[in-house]
Amino acid sequence: MSPLVFSCLFVFLFVLQNTCAEERPTEDGVKAAYLYNFGKFMRHPEADAGKNDICILGRNTIAKVLEDSKSSDKGDAHPIRNYDKAADARNCEIVYMGASESEHIEKDLAALQGSNVLTVSDVPQFLEKGGMIQLLLQNNRIRFAVNLDAVGRTNIQLSSELLKVAVYVNSSARTEDKP
Amino acid sequence: MKTSSRQRSIAARLTWMNVLVIGIALILAYVSFFAYNLIAYREATINSLTGEAQIIGENSVSAILFDDRATAQATLSALSSSRDVDAAAIYTQQNVPFALYARSSTDIIQLRPIPAKLTLAYWTHWESILIGSRIVFQGKQIGIVYIQAHLYGLHVQIVRYAAIAGAILLVCMGVALLVGSIFRRMLAQPIVSISETARMVTRYRDYSLRFSPGESYSEMQLLTVAFNEMLAEIQQRDKALAQSKDKLELRVSERTAELVAANKELEAFSYTVAHDLRGPLDTISGINYIIQHSEEQSRDDRSRQMLGRLGTSITEMTNLIDDLLNLSRSTSIGLHLVQQNIGLLASTILERLAEAEPERQVEITVHKKLLCQCRCGPHAGRHA
Numbered sequence: 001m002s003p004l005v006f007s008c009l010f011v012f013l014f015v016l017q018n019t020c021a022e023e024r025p026t027e028d029g030v031k032a033a034y035l036y037n038f039g040k041f042m043r044h045p046e047a048d049a050g051k052n053d054i055c056i057l058g059r060n061t062i063a064k065v066l067e068d069s070k071s072s073d074k075g076d077a078h079p080i081r082n083y084d085k086a087a088d089a090r091n092c093e094i095v096y097m098g099a100s101e102s103e104h105i106e107k108d109l110a111a112l113q114g115s116n117v118l119t120v121s122d123v124p125q126f127l128e129k130g131g132m133i134q135l136l137l138q139n140n141r142i143r144f145a146v147n148l149d150a151v152g153r154t155n156i157q158l159s160s161e162l163l164k165v166a167v168y169v170n171s172s173a174r175t176e177d178k179p
Numbered sequence: 180m181k182t183s184s185r186q187r188s189i190a191a192r193l194t195w196m197n198v199l200v201i202g203i204a205l206i207l208a209y210v211s212f213f214a215y216n217l218i219a220y221r222e223a224t225i226n227s228l229t230g231e232a233q234i235i236g237e238n239s240v241s242a243i244l245f246d247d248r249a250t251a252q253a254t255l256s257a258l259s260s261s262r263d264v265d266a267a268a269i270y271t272q273q274n275v276p277f278a279l280y281a282r283s284s285t286d287i288i289q290l291r292p293i294p295a296k297l298t299l300a301y302w303t304h305w306e307s308i309l310i311g312s313r314i315v316f317q318g319k320q321i322g323i324v325y326i327q328a329h330l331y332g333l334h335v336q337i338v339r340y341a342a343i344a345g346a347i348l349l350v351c352m353g354v355a356l357l358v359g360s361i362f363r364r365m366l367a368q369p370i371v372s373i374s375e376t377a378r379m380v381t382r383y384r385d386y387s388l389r390f391s392p393g394e395s396y397s398e399m400q401l402l403t404v405a406f407n408e409m410l411a412e413i414q415q416r417d418k419a420l421a422q423s424k425d426k427l428e429l430r431v432s433e434r435t436a437e438l439v440a441a442n443k444e445l446e447a448f449s450y451t452v453a454h455d456l457r458g459p460l461d462t463i464s465g466i467n468y469i470i471q472h473s474e475e476q477s478r479d480d481r482s483r484q485m486l487g488r489l490g491t492s493i494t495e496m497t498n499l500i501d502d503l504l505n506l507s508r509s510t511s512i513g514l515h516l517v518q519q520n521i522g523l524l525a526s527t528i529l530e531r532l533a534e535a536e537p538e539r540q541v542e543i544t545v546h547k548k549l550l551c552q553c554r555c556g557p558h559a560g561r562h563a
Contacts, residue, residue: 030246033244034245037241037244037245040244040316040317041241141246142246143245143247144245159241161238161240161241162241162245164238164241164242164250165241165242165245165247165250
């Protein structure tokens with residue numbers, strides 16, 4: 001095989017891979033969409049009616065995806081903020097805790113306690129640690145579970161539609177036992 | 180024996196007319212109700228399916244947004260309780276199938292694009308209905324739900340309506356026959372009676388018969404009066420005609436008698452004249468014979484010729500008298516007709532005239548073979 005043919009084949013395969021990748025959304029893309037959509041199925045108390053910030057704790061690639069989604073979805077603008085400390089995110093609508101926060105999840109959750117913030121994370125055993133929504137990977141699909149006990153400790157109300165599509169809604173269940 | 184429609188009585192026709200009118204009216208009513216029911220049923224089904232499509236769309240919002248196909252599938256499966264729904268599907272905004280439901284493997288949805296400005300559209304094809312409803316969440320379309328249904332209930336409706344209409348039709352026709360048989364006596368009996376009277380009048384030529392309507396309606400009374408007046412008129416004319424006929428016959432018989440008498444008188448006169456002429460003519464003939472056969476040598480040619488002509492005239496006179504006698508008897512014994520050659524007869528008459536008046540120079544041409552022939556007495560032609 002000549003170097004020219006090999007180069008052409010390589011370029012073709014690269015383009016094909018990129019094309020296929022565009023058709024199927026990335027994991028971060030799906031998680032970002034979920035963060036946007038969670039906001040559509042929750043209701044804040046009247047005092048927090050104006051807030052709609054989506055905040056990212058720690059360093060996470062999802063922040064960039066959220067920014068890109070924001071620019072492409074002009075009619076559905078949610079300010080995206082990135083914080084290193086959970087205490088700074090008490091005024092956010094949704095706080096996402098990425099993998100970088102796995103070591104101090106309990107501390108972050110404690111810092112947010114008492115504020116009407118929906119906490120979301122894909123860190124294992126997030127619900128058991130007091131988180132509200134945990135993103136899960138099931139059959140190559142992103143799903144989520146809800147801890148209603150944690151939600152109940154705030155003034156946030158989640159829509160039954162959201163609970164309907166959750167893989168389970170339980171505060172005491174272990175995430176490892178998910179169906 | 181089968182009776183044709185023209186031979187049926189008016190009463191039977193009235194009864195059948197009632198039954199026919201009721202039957203047609205009921206069938207028209209059934210068709211109208213059926214058409215109305217078909218439209219109403221179709222509209223009700225469309226409304227019901229539209230509602231179901233919107234409910235499914237509302238319940239599928241979170242499933243679409245969170246890519247939960249199982250929940251969407253479960254939502255669609257609730258349509259299995261809907262008898263008319265064959266298949267349903269939820270498509271994403273990118274027109275990708277998200278969840279499908281089919282009652283059987285042969286039920287496939289034939290998708291159609293919803294017009295741009297509509298959130299809901301439906302397409303019907305006889306018993307098949309396709310509903311398409313956009314799934315809109317917070318002002319944005321996130322998918323489309325399609326429901327394909329079949330109006331299975333329509334067959335049930337048709338059979339049910341046909342059964343009810345058939346039963347009502349039978350009952351109504353039975354009632355119509357019963358009521359018709361009661362009322363037809365009241366309506367048709369006077370007509371039947373008047374036709375019977377007309378038949379009697381026609382058969383027996385008895386125009387003195389009259390129809391008595393009894394209790395009847397004004398139309399029948401008018402008809403009865405007109406009928407009776409017509410009979411009276413016919414009777415009067417018939418009577419006048421009979422009188423005229425009698426007068427005419429009397430007059431004809433009188434004239435015939437007069438004619439017969441005149442003929443008899445004429446016959447007697449002719450006979451008398453002929454008989455009275457025959458005597459002297461026989462005498463003249465005898466004398467002529469004697470003169471012809473006596474002293475024949477002393478007579479010159481002219482005298483001989485004159486005597487010969489006298490004999491010929493006497494013979495003709497005798498024939499003439501015989502013919503006159505025959506003519507006088509002809510009224511009683513009839514004419515004995517023979518065929519005569521007109522041409523020959525005319526030539527004979529012309530020769531006699533030429534001999535009688537030799538000084539006249541008249542040129543007359545008669546075809547001896549004149550084929551025109553007439554039927555007359557043997558000597559009648561010569562009297563012309």
